[in-house]
Amino acid sequence: MPEPGPPYRPGRRVLRGWGRTAPTAADVVLPADEARVAELLADPPPGTGVVPRGLGRSYGDAAQCAGGTVVDLAQLDWVGGIDEATGEVEVGAGASLQRLLEHALPRGWFLPVTPGTRLVTVGGAVAADVHGKNHHRDGSFARHVTALTLATPNGVRHLVPGRRGRGAAKAEDDALFWATAGGMGLTGVVTRATVRLLPVETDRMLVDTDRYDDLGAVMAAMESGDDGYRYSVAWVDCTATGRHTGRAVLTRGDHARREDLPARRREGLPRAPGTSRLRIPRPGPRHLLNPLTVAAFNELWFRHAPRHRVAEVLPLAGFFHPLDGVADWNLLYGERGFLQYQFVVADGDVVARAIDQLAANRVPSFLAVLKRFGPGTPGPLSFPTPGWTLALDVPMGPPALGALLDRIDEMVAEAGGRVYLAKDARLRPDLVRTMYPRLDELQHVRRRVDPAGVLRSDLSRRLGLDLDRKEP
Template sequence: MTPDDSSTTELSGWGRTTHKRTRVRRPDTQGGVVDAVLAEPEVTIRGAGKSYGDAALPGQGVVLDMTARDRIISFDQGNGVIVVEAGVLLKEIAEQALPLGWLLPVMPGTEWITVGGAIASDVHGKNHPGAGSFGRHVRWLALLRSDGVPTQLSPGQDADAFWSTIGGMGLTGVILQAAIQLHRVETGWAVRERHRTESLRDTLSVLRTLATHQEADPDHHVVAWLDAHSTGTSLGRALIDEFHPATSTDLPAAVPPFPERRGRSTAARPIRSLPGPGLMSRATIRAASAARWHLSRAGRQLVPLHSALCPLDRAESWPAAFGRAGLIQYQFAVPPEEGHVVGEVLGYLATHRMAPALATLKNLGRGSGGLLSFPIPGWTLAVDLPARWLHDPDALRPIDKLVAAAGGRVYLAKDALSDPDLIPVMYPRLPAWQRTQARLDPDRRWTSALAERLGLLR
């Protein structure tokens, strides 16, 4: 079988909550991509499959796997512009560019996603108040429409189509290539400063102060791990990590400026889900949370940039630990004046015996021009929950309503069960996106399980 032929296989999102047996086509040439698109009435575009939920799973039709389109086409070491095919992993860009003093300006929690996926989800990092999301650093992209016609888009060339594709969840067309502006760094290390807070009020206060610094410095990365299992006034106490790329003067004399990367990561070989409930019971989650809080210490430390920016790459087996039902990550953003929503959500989860296995809080800054892009100025909370706790599809509906009423939104790239009636409230630019999507998809080929479940397409 050639890469352009279709095969039948079982796919899931990274959270392993939904599994679908489907036809997959994996062309390795641009002509093969065009042929696959024109041969299929309904197509779901998929990269590395790191979306937690069903964003890269099909409703009907075939899955177009873009991971064979993974060439780095050019890299200008003078100005830091790299041109790549959409199937290139962020990891591959980092491996080539970092030893030369260049870094992707936005890194999500993992390097194991494709450039096409990073654009389609408009991913953000821990430095969003200063650096913005991934789409801000895309100089141009080549998009294949559903009629088989490729077109080049940029902020100055069909801006509506460009900003509908940035964060457009793979529903405007196949991203073929993109030019990304990289960022200069002096070393491959980061200086980490860890702080401890004793309450959610203190946590929000510290993060609010740090957000001011982040807005002025795109190299300032901040993330808080919340202790969602403490009670009373201690609920929401946190370990807050600040990271700055290290300069040569930060390094001891014996430390090389760019640390040697380890061999091939286990991220390429996810382990099978553990049987039954796996390791994630309420008791084990509470014990692990308490241990992390009591064993972690404040202070300053030198760590590899990769470890600082991509913690998920040390935990590829994380979803497997949640057992056969898998993992749901619920992530939302609310405006800066609505920080109380974070406490209300943590309180709701605790009251309903759903205190999360992991809860992280970050600052967000000004959003991109992406019509369906997730970040808005304010706060974003992400909580990891065993999917078996959510057998009632309405279990998180009160949180959806709370977030929407506060002017917030859920992250579509991670969504698995949000209320579809609230999506137009959370994403008020949805009608404008739908008009451009219809123009780019005249043959109505693009779809996904996410799009069908949430009614994203007209």
């Protein structure tokens, strides 16, 4: 019987990503502290390899290692005190962003970057170098990490990016830090991180909403206006065709200040959103989500959105993490699961062509997410690069889906873009090198800290990223 989800018990378990498409079995270990993690990597168990795992919110096979060992960081979930002068907080890598928020928000601090769910760990956020709706302004998660502790097969390293100093050791530490940020767990196990938080006055957002009838209009509005907002995201209807292709609802905003709230709401401390009580008990029926039901949902949702609304005060959770309202919502996609597909590309025409093809092929995708990225980090495997990023969920099943996504991948790669590995379950290995042209730098760093090639995952195996395995 597959495990329902984290936290796992130690022992041989069947693990899946959030999309539930590629289950494999591995030995799960739950180290009690950092010393145990260090010991495990210094003397790895026999098997096909070792990979860390957070809350399993990556969609594909990144936190799995068939026949190997999966290091679940659930017990390293402590949160330290916040330095009120700098906003820095030290946390265990297994702490979730939910937990960090519960600690930080009542003290007037928010996450510098948050993905679309707060149910990811700090370790997972570093390893995928996650982005939020503020990438165009604040960059990705690793930009706000001021120190990391990383357990590797060659010992424990304390890494401080940008620390003053010169010489080979300093350059090596910087290279290891940036290879780890976005490195999908392939450089070692992050055991703790120091994160610089963002000061906020309230737990509300001040949001402007605009509805656009086609893709060109929403992209023009984002290009001309996003810089005026900290957060921006467009929800695109990829099932609409003809002159409505790419119609979208754009929401943009920033944290509300006390004076933005009605007088009765100004007092009291900001509160973190709670965890959901709503659950999906079991996988949904096979044909629940099909081109007709999804298009009908998208139509209703689009009509319901206001054409133009300004300064609406919204709770944080609804703005940042609408999907966290229902636990296990991924089960709605049924036993076969679903793919999340996300790419980034500088050329907006490529996004338009991809949406055209998805709509023309009647791919049943719920609202896709369109965002603009600013400059990336020095990480060779970090996903964000300047341009447009489109992300969509697609149920597994339509026979032509694989070939269609392959064609979009090729188009994206040819235009200098890339697919996000934290979401991926299907990319062709020959395209990875084109999409991530600095892979050799990553492998060079990995050989230094993991000469026997212990760190590996189903994703690294599938994409041909494994180092040669040497028996110790």
